Amino acid sequence: MMKRLLTLVITLMLAGPVFAQSGPLRLTITDGVIEPITFAVPSFEAETPAAQQAAADISRLVVQDLAGTGLFREVPATAFISQVSSFVQPVAFADWRAINAQALIVGAVNVNGNQLSVKFRLYDVFSGQELGQGLQFAGTADGWRRMGHKVADAVYSRITGEGGYFDSRVVFVSETGPKDARQKRLGIMDFDGSNVQFLTDSSSIVLAPRFSPNGDRVLYTSFESGFPRINVLNVANVGRQQLQTAPGEMAFSPRFSRDGRQVIYSLSNGGNTDIYRTDLGTGQHVRLTSAPSIETAPSLSPDGSQIVFESDRSGSQQLYIMSANGGEARRISFGEGRYGTPVWSPRGDLVAFTKQNAGRFHIGVMRLDGSEERLLTSSFLDEGPTWAPNGRVIMFSRETQGAAGTSSMYSVDISGRNLKAVPLQGGASDPSWGPLQP
Amino acid sequence: MASPGTIISGIGHVGLIGWLIVGWGLTSEPLEIQTMDVSVVSGEEFEQMRARTTPDPGDADPTAPVPPVVDETPPPPPAEEEPTETAPPPDPVEPPEAETPPPPPPPAPPETEVTDAPPVEPAPPVATPPTPDVDVSDAPTPPQAQTVTSTITTPPPPDANVHDIVRDEIVEDNSAEPEVVQEEQEATAPEETTTAIVIEDEAPSAPVSLAPATSARPSARPSLPTPPVETASAAEEPASEEQVAAEPEPSEDDVAAALEAALSAKPDAPAVAAGPPMTGAERDSFRLAVNGCWNVDPGSVAARVTVEVGFSLDREGKVRGNEVRLISSDGDQGATNTAFEAARRAILRCQSGGYQLPADKYDQWQDVVITFDPSGMRLR
Numbered sequence: 001m002m003k004r005l006l007t008l009v010i011t012l013m014l015a016g017p018v019f020a021q022s023g024p025l026r027l028t029i030t031d032g033v034i035e036p037i038t039f040a041v042p043s044f045e046a047e048t049p050a051a052q053q054a055a056a057d058i059s060r061l062v063v064q065d066l067a068g069t070g071l072f073r074e075v076p077a078t079a080f081i082s083q084v085s086s087f088v089q090p091v092a093f094a095d096w097r098a099i100n101a102q103a104l105i106v107g108a109v110n111v112n113g114n115q116l117s118v119k120f121r122l123y124d125v126f127s128g129q130e131l132g133q134g135l136q137f138a139g140t141a142d143g144w145r146r147m148g149h150k151v152a153d154a155v156y157s158r159i160t161g162e163g164g165y166f167d168s169r170v171v172f173v174s175e176t177g178p179k180d181a182r183q184k185r186l187g188i189m190d191f192d193g194s195n196v197q198f199l200t201d202s203s204s205i206v207l208a209p210r211f212s213p214n215g216d217r218v219l220y221t222s223f224e225s226g227f228p229r230i231n232v233l234n235v236a237n238v239g240r241q242q243l244q245t246a247p248g249e250m251a252f253s254p255r256f257s258r259d260g261r262q263v264i265y266s267l268s269n270g271g272n273t274d275i276y277r278t279d280l281g282t283g284q285h286v287r288l289t290s291a292p293s294i295e296t297a298p299s300l301s302p303d304g305s306q307i308v309f310e311s312d313r314s315g316s317q318q319l320y321i322m323s324a325n326g327g328e329a330r331r332i333s334f335g336e337g338r339y340g341t342p343v344w345s346p347r348g349d350l351v352a353f354t355k356q357n358a359g360r361f362h363i364g365v366m367r368l369d370g371s372e373e374r375l376l377t378s379s380f381l382d383e384g385p386t387w388a389p390n391g392r393v394i395m396f397s398r399e400t401q402g403a404a405g406t407s408s409m410y411s412v413d414i415s416g417r418n419l420k421a422v423p424l425q426g427g428a429s430d431p432s433w434g435p436l437q438p
Numbered sequence: 439m440a441s442p443g444t445i446i447s448g449i450g451h452v453g454l455i456g457w458l459i460v461g462w463g464l465t466s467e468p469l470e471i472q473t474m475d476v477s478v479v480s481g482e483e484f485e486q487m488r489a490r491t492t493p494d495p496g497d498a499d500p501t502a503p504v505p506p507v508v509d510e511t512p513p514p515p516p517a518e519e520e521p522t523e524t525a526p527p528p529d530p531v532e533p534p535e536a537e538t539p540p541p542p543p544p545p546a547p548p549e550t551e552v553t554d555a556p557p558v559e560p561a562p563p564v565a566t567p568p569t570p571d572v573d574v575s576d577a578p579t580p581p582q583a584q585t586v587t588s589t590i591t592t593p594p595p596p597d598a599n600v601h602d603i604v605r606d607e608i609v610e611d612n613s614a615e616p617e618v619v620q621e622e623q624e625a626t627a628p629e630e631t632t633t634a635i636v637i638e639d640e641a642p643s644a645p646v647s648l649a650p651a652t653s654a655r656p657s658a659r660p661s662l663p664t665p666p667v668e669t670a671s672a673a674e675e676p677a678s679e680e681q682v683a684a685e686p687e688p689s690e691d692d693v694a695a696a697l698e699a700a701l702s703a704k705p706d707a708p709a710v711a712a713g714p715p716m717t718g719a720e721r722d723s724f725r726l727a728v729n730g731c732w733n734v735d736p737g738s739v740a741a742r743v744t745v746e747v748g749f750s751l752d753r754e755g756k757v758r759g760n761e762v763r764l765i766s767s768d769g770d771q772g773a774t775n776t777a778f779e780a781a782r783r784a785i786l787r788c789q790s791g792g793y794q795l796p797a798d799k800y801d802q803w804q805d806v807v808i809t810f811d812p813s814g815m816r817l818r
Contacts, residue, residue: 023807025803026808027809029725029732029810032733033730034736102783126760127782159779160738161739161740162738162772415735
């Protein structure tokens with residue numbers, strides 16, 4: 001018996017480390033930091049003398065785009081240890097590691113007549129490797145901003161794993177004049193407020209512009225006839241077409257279907273407002289709701305199978321989801337206050353909304369079942385959220401209080417960080433974010 | 439002046455203390471305690487035993503089947519032999535063989551008058567062993583035997599010395615220690631036993647087989663270590679001999695073999711880390727070093743993905759070849775890539791001059807697997 005015990009003890013003593021300490025050291029990390037990723041952009045190389053200005057401009061635009069997201073922070077050029085004088089020269093990673101630049105963007109610009117091309121490479125400094133392969137974009141010289149946005153989109157996408165949104169446009173309502181005599185017209189701009197153009201004049205009130213899925217058309221509500229009517233505007237030639245409605249009916253709050261062939265909107269007739277769908281090709285109308293309450297602000301899910309809308313059928317303004325073909329709806333908002341203007345996220349996992357509670361307006365997001373509601377903003381009047389193409393940023397209108405109050409557009413990250421105004425001359429409201437440009 | 443009682447008491451106490459000091463009684467071997475297994479005999483069985491010794495033909499039902507017995511699982515009857523069964527013995531020997539086919543279930547005694555039979559010990563279902571090809575009797579009845587045990591002992595040879603005390607046969611063994619001289623003695627044969635109590639009046643006139651035709655047999659009781667069966671004849675207990683041979687007492691060679699086996703196991707486990715293990719503080723320090731560089735974007739889809747990455751460190755605490763590999767993930771491809779890149783950046787960025795780890799425990803941390811779980815940092 002003793003020998004047997006001795007044998008067991010010896011075996012366990014020798015085999016013990018095998019069981020207790022075999023394999024790699026295992027750790028679990030649950031707490032990280034939330035801070036911008038540092039990046040460095042040495043001024044892009046000008047491959048031709050004519051490209052000097054464009055190279056500098058594009059470099060700065062890439063920095064602005066990335067830093068403007070709040071997810072990146074530029075390492076200033078004054079901290080650089082080494083310079084990149086040539087697009088093809090080897091990168092001295094140690095120099096960039098020393099200044100804690102996690103990403104390095106190296107580029108070159110070539111201008112030949114009216115043709116401009118830009119190419120870039122992205123490096124992961126700490127691994128000493130290139131992230132992806134080099135890319136080159138070409139266009140006309142006056143389109144340098146788009147090429148800069150595309151470079152920034154590519155960098156953003158490679159680092160975050162999400163699509164970018166820099167090379168996109170926003171259609172909005174431009175506002176001028178005092179509140180009691182405000183003039184409104186449709187405008188279109190780059191996501192950052194540059195390149196503003198107007199699509200309509202100020203002769204009549206326009207509301208609620210909405211981009212088509214591919215960005216070629218805009219739906220909006222016009223009071224040109226004295227009654228609200230829905231117009232379809234071609235962005236390229238600003239040609240307009242009115243959605244046919246019966247006399248005495250008021251149509252408003254339109255949105256394109258995901259294929260751009262249909263429009264869902266609200267139609268008010270005899271004091272009752274319901275949601276309809278109209279085929280732009282055939283003009284066929286389909287009524288999707290038939291309740292005595294007010295149903296409006298429909299927004300389709302990314303796959304086009306469901307609609308989120310607002311309704312006061314419960315006695316107060318709340319959010320509901322139903323099939324894209326109508327039918328029974330389920331309520332998803334249950335918090336205090338009133339909910340309106342829901343917009344389905346391009347990712348499909350969230351709904352953005354406007355909430356009014358206790359005299360304040362908020363822009364918020366919630367999951368499709370109403371859970372995890374988060375209010376991202378709070379002010380005297382925030383309303384009309386619209387999603388960036390990648391579902392990461394929300395743009396909305398904010399109006400200040402008082403007779404001299406003005407309306408402007410803001411953007412905020414869905415984390416609630418990086419709230420900032422869109423730089424524009426004059427007032428603006430009701431933005432609709434278009435898709436990434438081809 | 440002390441009284442005589444006090445003096446006597448004092449002398450007695452002094453004597454007792456002295457006896458204890460001297461140590462008498464303290465070095466004595468503990469008394470050997472003999473243990474004996476007992477079984478509960480039910481009232482039914484007791485009545486049957488009484489009936490066997492004092493039969494009362496008027497009360498006995500001549501057609502009643504053998505009542506179910508509460509039994510340690512008896513071994514099955516050999517297929518080609520005349521089977522015998524034993525009833526619960528007062529001093530049973532456990533039938534420990536797990537592969538022993540269970541006994542047939544107690545036949546349903548619809549007419550039996552016995553109602554206070556102890557509950558049959560529930561047995562887990564077991565596969566019915568193949569039915570031996572034997573003659574089938576309608577009512578298996580054990581043969582007559584005077585002693586009831588849990589095991590069946592075949593009748594001894596006519597010239598065997600039957601005795602209550604079972605003794606092993608002792609023969610002259612030249613290989614054993616020669617200085618121990620034992621007087622030769624003749625082996626005793628165990629008394630013939632059976633496993634069931636049989637009422638003599640119920641005994642059939644003609645011998646019948648105990649083997650059932652088809653019946654689910656309850657399983658054997660949980661196996662206990664098989665003690666060597668102390669029977670007289672080795673030829674009669676071959677199974678016991680095999681068990682003894684299968685479990686030899688470890689020798690010095692066995693200890694050496696265990697040492698050798700344990701040592702030889704090390705080359706087969708290359709990941710085995712030698713030396714003292716990492717302390718909690720050392721692990722926490724390493725974890726914190728990576729924490730500081732793990733940049734989580736709560737708004738990203740990657741914030742919903744947990745990734746497990748692995749890498750190797752050189753002795754300076756730097757990642758070998760800056761190679762970090764993805765081991766597992768619970769997200770889709772895009773989110774996994776983003777989460778993995780964030781983890782990889784964290785590991786590589788914070789290594790700068792090498793992670794500060796105890797050099798004498800290099801074997802413990804040369805290979806590292808880190809799970810990055812952002813569940814606590816998601817937007818809520």
